[in-house]
Amino acid sequence: MTVDSMYQEIILDHYKNPHHRGLREPFDAEVRHLNPTCGDEITLRVQLDGDTVKDVSYDSEGCSISQASASVMADLVIGKDLASATSTYDEFLELMQSKGQLEPDEDVLEDAIAFAGVSKYPARVKCALLAWMAWRDAVGQARGEVGESTT
Amino acid sequence: MTLDAAAKLAYDISRVRKDFPILDREVRPGVPLVYLDNAATSQKPQQVLDTMRDYYEQHNANVHRGIHTLAEEATALYEGARDKVASFVNAADRREVIFTKNSTEALNLLARTIPLAAGDEVVVTEMEHHSNLVPWQLATQRTGATLKWIGLTDDGRLDLADLDRTITSKTKVVAFVHQSNLLGTVNPVDVVVAKAREVGAITVLDASQSVPHMGIDVQALGVDAVAFTGHKMCGPTGIGLLWGRAELLDSLPPFLGGGEMIDEVTMAGSTWAVLPHKFEAGTPMIAEAVGLGAAIDYLSDLGMDAIRDHEHELTAYALERLQRVEGLRIIGPATTEDRGGAISFALDGIHPHDVGQLLDELGVAVRVGHHCARPACLRYGVPATTRASVHLYTTTGEIDALVEGLDHVRRYFSR
Numbered sequence: 187m188t189v190d191s192m193y194q195e196i197i198l199d200h201y202k203n204p205h206h207r208g209l210r211e212p213f214d215a216e217v218r219h220l221n222p223t224c225g226d227e228i229t230l231r232v233q234l235d236g237d238t239v240k241d242v243s244y245d246s247e248g249c250s251i252s253q254a255s256a257s258v259m260a261d262l263v264i265g266k267d268l269a270s271a272t273s274t275y276d277e278f279l280e281l282m283q284s285k286g287q288l289e290p291d292e293d294v295l296e297d298a299i300a301f302a303g304v305s306k307y308p309a310r311v312k313c314a315l316l317a318w319m320a321w322r323d324a325v326g327q328a329r330g331e332v333g334e335s336t337t
Numbered sequence: 338m339t340l341d342a343a344a345k346l347a348y349d350i351s352r353v354r355k356d357f358p359i360l361d362r363e364v365r366p367g368v369p370l371v372y373l374d375n376a377a378t379s380q381k382p383q384q385v386l387d388t389m390r391d392y393y394e395q396h397n398a399n400v401h402r403g404i405h406t407l408a409e410e411a412t413a414l415y416e417g418a419r420d421k422v423a424s425f426v427n428a429a430d431r432r433e434v435i436f437t438k439n440s441t442e443a444l445n446l447l448a449r450t451i452p453l454a455a456g457d458e459v460v461v462t463e464m465e466h467h468s469n470l471v472p473w474q475l476a477t478q479r480t481g482a483t484l485k486w487i488g489l490t491d492d493g494r495l496d497l498a499d500l501d502r503t504i505t506s507k508t509k510v511v512a513f514v515h516q517s518n519l520l521g522t523v524n525p526v527d528v529v530v531a532k533a534r535e536v537g538a539i540t541v542l543d544a545s546q547s548v549p550h551m552g553i554d555v556q557a558l559g560v561d562a563v564a565f566t567g568h569k570m571c572g573p574t575g576i577g578l579l580w581g582r583a584e585l586l587d588s589l590p591p592f593l594g595g596g597e598m599i600d601e602v603t604m605a606g607s608t609w610a611v612l613p614h615k616f617e618a619g620t621p622m623i624a625e626a627v628g629l630g631a632a633i634d635y636l637s638d639l640g641m642d643a644i645r646d647h648e649h650e651l652t653a654y655a656l657e658r659l660q661r662v663e664g665l666r667i668i669g670p671a672t673t674e675d676r677g678g679a680i681s682f683a684l685d686g687i688h689p690h691d692v693g694q695l696l697d698e699l700g701v702a703v704r705v706g707h708h709c710a711r712p713a714c715l716r717y718g719v720p721a722t723t724r725a726s727v728h729l730y731t732t733t734g735e736i737d738a739l740v741e742g743l744d745h746v747r748r749y750f751s752r
């Protein structure tokens with residue numbers, strides 16, 4: 187296993203040129219999540235339109251993995267209906283918990299398949315999941331569910 | 338032979354390294370370990386490992402309660418470790434040395450037992466480890482007292498101009514770190530203590546990072562209580578220390594209740610054992626205390642002065658080489674003056690997590706993150722740092738490996 191399996195070209199591209207970055211109006215919910223062990227943080231906004239994820243915007247600070255993951259996540263969920271965005275979330279979560287054992291489905295995960303290598307590095311899985319966790323929390327709040335803790 | 342050369346001969350680094358089996362291991366085949374995460378925890382010499390093994394193989398029993406041979410041997414070893422600690426930090430009385438789980442527990446013991454009330458103030462600094470911050474946050478919240486803190490200067494030092502504003506007649510406790518684990522700064526204990534004494538405040542020193550690297554003399558420091566932790570001083574995990582002046586410790590209520598800490602127990606109530614047992618409820622960490630005793634012997638044999646000189650030289654070398662890495666900014670003092678060998682830095686445009694990951698690929702172990710000192714990170718406008726920290730077995734060759742590694746990191750991220 188070499189570190190190049192984690193630092194895929196796609197990841198470095200998203201890191202250097204992140205998509206959908208910068209907080210935007212309007213939004214239904216805003217959350218702030220921290221990765222307490224390393225200090226990565228993200229503030230993320232979600233706007234829903236019925237069952238559609240109308241917009242996701244964020245402001246974040248952190249390592250290449252957490253930054254690239256936010257960018258890829260926003261690409262994947264914006265414009266999707268909630269059910270399919272949530273199933274993408276589930277599939278990404280499963281990939282990140284796979285310790286490198288899962289062959290990712292490019293049709294579903296698109297650029298997010300590049301994170302398969304990260305799943306072999308337990309200390310970095312949290313970085314890759316930070317934006318996704320924030321997104322799910324924000325969606326929950328936007329739909330009036332009881333919010334999770336925003337740490 | 339010059340004096341200098343004689344001192345170098347006396348401190349034979351290659352012989353020292355042979356005492357630490359782990360320093361021989363490879364992180365991956367062909368990639369030797371370069372361990373620069375010593376501020377988080379130190380490695381253990383064979384002497385400590387052997388002593389702990391021998392304890393379990395030959396002497397294991399519960400302490401204090403038994404009259405059989407093993408119980409007496411175990412008690413003698415455990416109490417012998419207390420004597421070693423007492424003499425290592427020059428305590429006036431062995432009863433002033435309390436075994437705890439770690440520094441964190443020692444500091445919590447104080448924050449839980451020192452009486453505070455609404456209107457009282459506790460003063461800490463902005464460079465505290467969370468262990469010497471959060472317990473005081475809890476204590477002030479619980480009692481209605483107020484928490485204040487001494488700020489920091491841009492070059493990583495305590496802002497002493499803040500002393501008169503923060504330490505006032507309302508101050509009951511001044512708790513501060515001797516050597517910062519994030520910045521490496523060694524604080525002027527005498528200045529803070531003088532001010533605290535003027536107002537009659539109790540002084541608490543977090544010496545977790547100073548005891549292992551320069552040794553301390555608790556009487557000369559003039560503070561009222563000191564916390565430190567075994568695993569950073571070549572001892573095992575699970576054992577820490579509280580030293581406190583007997584008058585102070587005698588005046589405090591117990592922290593944890595249970596066996597060993599009592600004098601007389603009835604269903605209606607209990608009275609407390611004398612020091613140090615009043616603060617050692619339950620079966621203590623016996624093997625760990627014995628292992629710590631072996632670590633103290635090890636440090637004393639090398640000599641704390643020799644260790645300090647060796648690390649001073651390494652720190653000077655590391656500061657010099659690191660500052661020539663393009664885009665690198667030291668967070669903390671940039672010179673060796675009043676500074677230890679924990680060096681935090683930021684590398685332009687590359688997050689510490691990525692720095693640490695790529696260094697690990699080369700076998701170089703550093704720590705990344707906020708190092709349990711988040712407020713100080715915020716103060717310097719960095720969410721996290723990369724930190725390299727030396728110990729008595731670190732070599733200049735390992736600093737070279739770090740610097741070469743950082744060049745590799747920069748090339749990797751500019752591709």
Ligand SMILES: Cc1ncc(COP(=O)(O)O)c(C=O)c1O
Nearest residue numbers: 439440441466468518543545566
């Ligand atoms: C300055 C300082 N204080 C307190 C601690 C806490 O030590 P422990 O985790 O052993 O309680 C540490 C170590 O992490 C430290 O560096």
